[in-house]
Amino acid sequence: QSVLTQPPSASGAPGQRVTISCSGDRPNIGSNFVSWYRQFPGTAPKLLIYTNNKRPSGVPARFSGSKSGTSASLAISGLQSEDEGDYYCVTWDDSLDGPVFGGGTQLTVL
């Protein structure tokens, strides 16, 4: 049981916009920055979004992040087949005194 709650799956057609949610509580999302990662099968995760809404160099502007209260979201616009993969949210938890992960969302491009 993950501290952060993500939907197990999400899907969208090519070109569409899809949003993945990440729900937490005051000690974690409510008090700290959120980051997002994408993982393809058999490979290491890759940073997509950090400090709620910033993109590392090389990550397309199609990816955007937001946070409100104790929830965060990752939005992917102009969906492409190569966006398929598993997406994870991460933040620090002040009560647990360490990072916590969401359970992951498997994105399918229809």
Added chain:
Amino acid sequence: QVTLRESGPALVKPTQTLILTCSFSGFSLSTNGMCVTWVRQPPGKALEWLALIDWDDEKYYSTSLKTRLTISKDTSKNQVVLTMTNMDPADTATYYCARVQWTGIYFDHWGQGALVTVSS
């Protein structure tokens, strides 16, 4: 260029102690705000955070695994070592090390991962 690489045994027996080494380059763990962390992923399951060590040698552990984990660093060798005692088949997983930026707590560079199987 920042790189990290995990190394250690691919197979350990139940009750044994696992020792994993993360060798990194492109940054120094003595630089303010730099951290290295360990994350694991059982086959087909989600990522799970294990431990983190920061530039000031502060250590943080998963509450559920705290009694079994030890993280340490050798700044001169650019290495971080994770020790996990009393291994169980449920600990079979790919173990990743990653660099963490303390300001914002995000994992900006990851190693390729090392699969560790626990079996007699």
